[in-house]
Amino acid sequence: MSALDQFRAETRAWLEANCPASMRTPMPEDERVWGGRNARFSNPDSKLWLARMVERGWTVPGWPKAYGGGGLSRDELQVLKEEMNRLGCRSPLFSFGISMLGPVLLKYGTEEQKQEHLPRIARGEIRWCQGYSEPGAGSDLAALATRAEDQGDHYLVNGQKIWTSYANYADWIFCLVRTDTSTKQAGISFLLFDMRSEGVETRPITLISGASVFCETFLTNVRVPKGNLVGRLNGGWEIAKELLQHERGMISDIGKSIGGIVPDVDVVAKKYLGDADGRISDPVLRDAVARHVMDDRAFGLTMRRAAQESEAGTANGGVSSMFKLFGTEQNKRKFELILKCAGTDALGWEGAPFSEEALTLCRTWLRSKGNSIEGGTSEIQLNVIAKRVLGLPD
C-alpha cells in the first residue's frame, strides 16, 4: 500500500469514527458554524465536530502544523476532501479567516502576526470580517477614502465601510485604508484591528431577501497599533488583489455549498412539468433545462481540467476570474429556471401553505442576485479577463 493509500484508509476510518451522524447531512445556511467569541452552534454535535477537527488541524488542513494546521500535502488534501465528500461530512467551520485572510497572512504576515492570528483562526476562536468596499468605492475599489493617519505609535482611522459581511458578529476586521492620498492604488495599506476598538460602529443592512448579512461600518478616530499593519506601508493593494482571488474562489463555490438544500433544476422541472413518462412537457423549458445542466457539466469539467493543469504545471492565468464569473452567473440562471418551472410555488415569502423548502428557494433566489455583484461584479471579472488573460488595452 502506498503512503497515500495508507493516508486514505486512516482518514476514512477516522472520519467514520468521529464525524457525528447529524454532521453528515446537507447543511442549511443558518446552521453554519462561524466560530468567534460569540460562537453559536446549532446543536452539540456541531460543537463536538469542530473540536475534533481542530484537534487534528483539519479546519485548515493545508496550513503548517506550527500555526494550527494539518500540514497536509496537496495530494493528502485532495484525499481528505474526497473522503469528506464521500461521507457527506459538513464543513466544521466557515470563516473568512480561513478562506481569505489566512492565505494572505501566511504569505505577507510577520512571524509575530502569524503566531498571534493563525492558530486562533484555525481553532475557530476568532471571527473576521472584511473592510473593503465603501459607499464611493464599490467596483472601483481603489477609490477608497477611509484614512489611516500616522500618529507615531499608532494609526488613527476615520471613514466608512459598507457591505461588511457579518460585521455585527465579527471580532476582528481586515481593512483597506488610505495611507497616501496623492496616488490611487499605491496609497493603500492593509490593517487588522479589533472590532471592539473605540470608534467602531456597525449597522446591519436589510437585503431584498429579507436577510441582513451585510453591514455598514463606521470608523471614527479608531486607534490601531502600528504592529497591525500587514506587509509594507502603501503596499496593501497587492495584498488586496490576492485576497480577492481567494474570495472569488469561495464565492464561485457557493452554488455547491447550498447543494442538497436547493434541488437540481431538472428535478424541479420534472416535478412541475413532467409527463407520465417523466419527460419535461414544455419543449422550451426542456431545452433550457438541458442547456443549463450541460453547462453545469462543462463547468465542472473545466474546474477539473484547471486542477489537473495546475498539477501538471501547464495552467493558464485568469481562471479564478472566469470561475467567479461563470459560477455566479450560472447560479443565477439556475434560480431563474427553477422559478419558471415551479410557478407560484417558488414565490412564497412566508408562512403556510408554503413548505420550508419553497420559502428557502425564494429567499435563496433573491440572495443569488448578489453573487455576481460581491467580490467584484461580473463586469469587473470581464474587465480582468480582457486585460490580464487576453491582453486587451485600457
Added chain:
Amino acid sequence: MNLTLNEEQTMLKNGAHEFFKERMPVKALRELRDKDVPDGFDRALWGEMAGLGWAGILIPEQFGGADFGYKGMGQVLEEAGRCLAASPLFSSAVLAAPLLLKAGTDEHKQALLPTLASGELLIALAHDESPRHAPTRIATRVEQSADGLVLNGAKTFVVDGHVADRFIVVARSSGERDARDGLTLLLVDAKAPGVSVTRMRMVDSRNAAAVRFDKVALGADALLGKIGEGHAPLAAVLDGARAVLAAEMLGNASEAFERTLAYLKLRKQFGAVIGSFQALKHRAAHMFCELELTRSAVLGALDALDSRHADSAALCSLAKAKACDTLELVSAEAVQMHGGIGMTDAEEIGFFLKRARVAQQWLGDASFHRDRYATLKGF
C-alpha cells in the same frame, strides 16, 4: 477522467499544428475553390497526411494503423480546424474505419483497413436523407432478391461522397420510420451500376455529395454485420465522430477568436485601438470563457471514448452542443468585430463563418444534442 494531454498526444498535436500551418493554410482552401479543383482536395497532401499515420489513428496496429485513440484523433482535427483544411481525413478515418472495425467481418477488415490507413482507399458514409441530421430516419431500402440484395434510395450531404471509392450505406431492411431495429449497413462500390453521385457545392467549399441508389444489385459480401443490426455500431461511431467534429470546431473557433483578438489590438477608431472599448472587451472575455468550457467538454468526450466511460454518449452530445453554440457565437462575432473588412472575400475570417454553419449542422446541431442529452438523462 484525464482532461490533459500526455506526451504522445502533445507531440501529435504540435506536429499537426506545424503541418497544417505550413502546408494547408486557409489560402489552400481558397485555391481549391478558385481553381475549381474537381476532387476538392489535394491528393499529394493527402498522401503526406496518411504517411504521418493520421488516416490510421483509430485503426489497430494489426491492420496497419497507429492506434492513437480518439484523444489523439481530436488533436489532429482540432489543428485541421484551425486551418479549415480540406481532406478526406474525417470521412475515411473517423467515420469509415471505426465502422468497418465494429461491424465488418475479418475479411472486410483485412482487405480494407490497411488501404484505408495508407490513404489509398476512400470510403464515405452515406447516412442522412434530409437536410437535418436524423440517425434513424432512414427510408433507403435494401431487399432480398432472387440473386442477392437490391438497394434503392437517396442520400444527401454524403461528406467526401464525390471522391469516395466506396460507400457505407445505411439502409432499412425492416421496421417503421425512426425504428432502430431494421437498419442495415452495406458496403457499396461507387462505380456499381445504379449508383449516381452529384457533387454538392456547399458554402464552406468543402466536399459533399448527393448520392442515389437505383436498383443497385449487391452480393452477400456487401453486408457489414448482420442484417437489421446496424444501429448499435453506427450509433457508437457517430458519437465518436461528434466528439472529433467538436474538436475540429474548437480549432475553428479558437483560430477565429485569436485572429479577432489580434484585430482588436490593431484596428484604430476614434483615435484608439478598438480593443480598448469596453463593449468589445466584455464580448471578447465572454467568448474566452465559452471557449474554455468547450475545450473541457471536448476533452471530456474524447477521454470518455478512449476509456469506455459509461456516460460517453451524453459526453459526446455535450461536446457537440457546446461546440455548436460556441462556434456560432465566435464566428458571428469575428465577422462583426472585423467590421466592413470582415464582409469581404479577400479577408479570410469569412471562411471560418462559412465552415462553422456547415459543421454545426453536420451530425446534429445544438438543439438535437440538447434533446438527446435530456433523453439520455431521463428528462
